[in-house]
Amino acid sequence: MLVVEDEPALLTLLRYNLEHEGFEVGEAVDGEDALLMIEERIPDLVLLDWMLPTLSGMEVCRQIRRNTEAGNLPVIMLTARGEESDRVRGLDCGADDYVVKPFSPNELMARIRAVLRRLRPALSANVLEFGDLVMDLAAHRVSRADGAIHLGPTEFRLLKHLLEHPRRVFSREQLLDAVWGPDVFLETRTVDVHVRRLRQALNKGGGADLIRTVRAAGYALDPEKS
Amino acid sequence: MLVVEDEPALLTLLRYNLEHEGFEVGEAVDGEDALLMIEERIPDLVLLDWMLPTLSGMEVCRQIRRNTEAGNLPVIMLTARGEESDRVRGLDCGADDYVVKPFSPNELMARIRAVLRRLRPALSANVLEFGDLVMDLAAHRVSRADGAIHLGPTEFRLLKHLLEHPRRVFSREQLLDAVWGPDVFLETRTVDVHVRRLRQALNKGGGADLIRTVRAAGYALDPEKS
């Protein structure tokens, strides 16, 4: 979290409240400073005063949006100007929210939470991860260590189920129930074959085997050797 | 865009402004009505009055967040209550923004644009882009790598929907609902044919195929090989 504010008293107040909520707080005192810090390390969110030395908050916001790396970084504008035309301009220049001074710390925190809640699910709600393995449910894609992996429908469902319960061992019967459905009647060995195909696909890139075979019990997603 | 508001005058005002900005507007007059309409077809955004018959806006908002399908639907609360504790509660129950009556239409529109820009960059612009593909909604034109592309009405709507949710996989049923409307009764294979024509048109210039087929799942706009 980066706070860009040139008034020391307000900066202190903000830092106090933010740290109290568990955020790591970085500070910048003018617009150029802020852009440099963002360049160096992209924060989770930027609190941006409207009136700043060197570069106005609005200009900083525009430059953030123009930058591809940090382009969708959440920005909350902080300002003494409460007039409507300013508010419209603030939002239209790309800020995600706009808080008018004087504000109550509680309201600001609520707005920060709201903005973050909006951002996080968009990035992670439909994604399952395990180690370097990533499954994007919405895009129906699996990748590992930046390499895309192609899976057939059954292997996809199988991996999804394993990812939803990492490290847990499932018997072949449990996997048949969970992945194929409760009404199918298949050889339990069939599971072996699909596990093999899944392993083959997952390890194509050369990583360690992520599926552990538990003799006489079943399989689990778990990279550890024994 | 769904407007949930029990005061007819305000509803009319909102509809006028929203349609003027190019949104399709649906209406609901109480909370239960709203939830039903959302169930049936998920809108791009919900404008939600705080005080409603049958179910309060806050309760509606909570239920929306609880629903997995519509869980990250953008919600803007609309309310006469300007007190801080209410604002905090409103935001914390999951609303993405909170506008106090009386509000100016301009500010509301700016906030809507801000929220949409965050969640669905696609919907706030008049131009949809994906890679070298460009769709101009206003001019109803599509082009790729500087070559104009002619599409029939259905292919246009199909591509528009895919562009609004890039990389996401849609089943044939979902596409029929979203592109043809919720009440049509067509063969799911009809989608294949339109996808094929869309592909043909898009690839005429020789570019890579932008539509990914996901076996047993559907189609997605996504250029990577898989």
Add this chain to the structure above:
DNA sequence: TGCCTTTCACAAACCTGTTATGGAAGGCCG
């Protein structure tokens, strides 16, 4: 008529469940 949409039929691509075989792991007994 001309364009667009929908359906159909067939072919191609791909996926799936099964089986056969060989190898590994663990237990039992001398």
Add this chain to the structure above:
DNA sequence: CGGCCTTCCATAACAGGTTTGTGAAAGGCA
């Protein structure tokens, strides 16, 4: 401790089935 045996698992190949691509034909609508 070592050898043998049993049980379990990994692998490969295959035949059949399902899903998708494709071309064409029939029907609608302006």
